Amino acid sequence: MQGMRLVRRDAIEAAIAAGMRRSPAVVLLGPRQCGKTTLAQGIAAASARSEYFDLEKPADLARLANPELTLQPLRGLVVIDEVQRRKDLFPVLRTLLDRRPIPARFLLLGSASPELLAQSSETLAGRIAFVSMSGFSVTESGGGNATRLWQRGGFPRSFLARSDVDSHAWREDFIQTFLQRDLAQLGSRVPAPTMRRFWTMLAHLSGGILNSSEIGNSLGEAHTTVRRHLDVMSGALMVRVLQPWHANIGKRQLKSPKVYIRDSGLLHALLGIRTLADLQGHPKVGASWEGFVIEQLLAGPRPAEAYFWRTAAGAELDLLVNHRGRFTGVEMKYSDAPELTPSMRIAMTDLSLDRLLVVYPGAQRYRLAPHIEAVPLSEAMDQLS
Numbered sequence: 001m002q003g004m005r006l007v008r009r010d011a012i013e014a015a016i017a018a019g020m021r022r023s024p025a026v027v028l029l030g031p032r033q034c035g036k037t038t039l040a041q042g043i044a045a046a047s048a049r050s051e052y053f054d055l056e057k058p059a060d061l062a063r064l065a066n067p068e069l070t071l072q073p074l075r076g077l078v079v080i081d082e083v084q085r086r087k088d089l090f091p092v093l094r095t096l097l098d099r100r101p102i103p104a105r106f107l108l109l110g111s112a113s114p115e116l117l118a119q120s121s122e123t124l125a126g127r128i129a130f131v132s133m134s135g136f137s138v139t140e141s142g143g144g145n146a147t148r149l150w151q152r153g154g155f156p157r158s159f160l161a162r163s164d165v166d167s168h169a170w171r172e173d174f175i176q177t178f179l180q181r182d183l184a185q186l187g188s189r190v191p192a193p194t195m196r197r198f199w200t201m202l203a204h205l206s207g208g209i210l211n212s213s214e215i216g217n218s219l220g221e222a223h224t225t226v227r228r229h230l231d232v233m234s235g236a237l238m239v240r241v242l243q244p245w246h247a248n249i250g251k252r253q254l255k256s257p258k259v260y261i262r263d264s265g266l267l268h269a270l271l272g273i274r275t276l277a278d279l280q281g282h283p284k285v286g287a288s289w290e291g292f293v294i295e296q297l298l299a300g301p302r303p304a305e306a307y308f309w310r311t312a313a314g315a316e317l318d319l320l321v322n323h324r325g326r327f328t329g330v331e332m333k334y335s336d337a338p339e340l341t342p343s344m345r346i347a348m349t350d351l352s353l354d355r356l357l358v359v360y361p362g363a364q365r366y367r368l369a370p371h372i373e374a375v376p377l378s379e380a381m382d383q384l385s
């Protein structure tokens with residue numbers, strides 16, 4: 001992508017800057033290929049003093065053969081990319097982060113590994129701020145590009161590709177590389193073909209309730225194994241697992257989670273959807289749009305707490321977000337003019353919602369009932385940010 005114009009990522013940059021003001025170190029987590037290195041290099045280039053270590057480069061690894069000696073004298077900003085490759089750095093960092101006054105701040109980059117998160121948060125508790133990122137958001141991609149973003153997904157090279165064909169090919173390659181290389185690096189020993197079948201099943205199920213026994217039956221595996229596959233895929237930030245909300249109102253409620261393929265472009269690749277026309281004619285179009293909106297609403301630098309809600313009696317709510325202590329309900333409707341449904345009223349009452357936003361692909365905001373509004377995606381993003 002030499003020479004291609006960089007898309008600005010102001011919200012993440014601001015979150016990193018805020019994290020750096022609060023803590024001597026920030027851990028930036030995001031899936032493979034979402035733009036972590038590009039962003040960190042930009043931040044380093046804009047800093048008066050900085051040092052960059054990319055632990056995928058043998059030369060940089062060698063420079064850190066004696067990490068204390070190398071890192072101790074550094075001032076300004078120190079970036080360590082692919083930090084999960086040298087977990088033994090964490091104890092060293094702990095000492096460096098406790099120096100006062102703070103001589104250097106650290107930006108640590110990792111591709112979504114659950115161990116990284118667990119390890120660093122244990123060793124560096126109280127000394128680090130976490131910022132998460134994913135592919136481009138609607139805001140970053142430019143408001144007029146929402147449909148393209150939905151179709152191609154937010155990975156920079158998929159979104160910016162010259163044609164739909166190139167974009168699709170990039171995503172196919174990404175899936176292949178992820179299965180053959182990244183999974184192993186995340187510590188998973190599941191064979192690539194098994195994980196591909198599992199991933200594809202999740203794609204068909206996207207937006208639905210996960211029944212691990214059913215999936216286990218079709219994969220020929222125990223439901224506990226299915227849960228482990230799911231942990232790997234959600235730890236790698238490929239899959240979103242939404243837990244059900246248990247309101248204390250005595251109605252029988254569901255316990256299984258809902259699953260979504262996080263990036264809509266990858267969802268489409270897994271489903272064999274190549275063009276916008278394919279997408280619009282596909283039976284999963286509504287589920288795809290629902291997952292896309294959920295990802296846009298939840299994948300900010302500081303993810304909100306979110307659930308879905310469903311009762312045995314059939315009432316349901318796609319998304320329940322705890323935003324600054326307020327409970328907002330969100331329904332996704334892939335329709336030109338969504339209307340008020342009985343389910344929306346029940347959710348309002350049973351969950352004592354402050355408000356309910358019905359997100360639809362249109363451009364106008366309009367009222368459906370007191371505290372219930374149909375809104376475009378951008379409006380919902382503003383209200384929940």
Ligand SMILES: Nc1ncnc2c1ncn2[C@@H]1O[C@H](COP(=O)(O)OP(=O)(O)OP(=O)(O)O)[C@@H](O)[C@H]1O
Pocket residue numbers: 001004005006007008009030031032033034035036037038039111156157160
């Ligand atoms: N803001 C951006 N604008 C345009 N292209 C971008 C942007 N960010 C990243 N890219 C492109 O996307 C690709 C992946 O970016 P990058 O290497 O920064 O991601 P990463 O998260 O560090 O990936 P990995 O996890 O594989 O190290 C690169 O080709 C890069 O040029």
Ligand SMILES: [Mg+2]
Pocket residue numbers: 036037038081
């Ligand atoms: Mg990188």
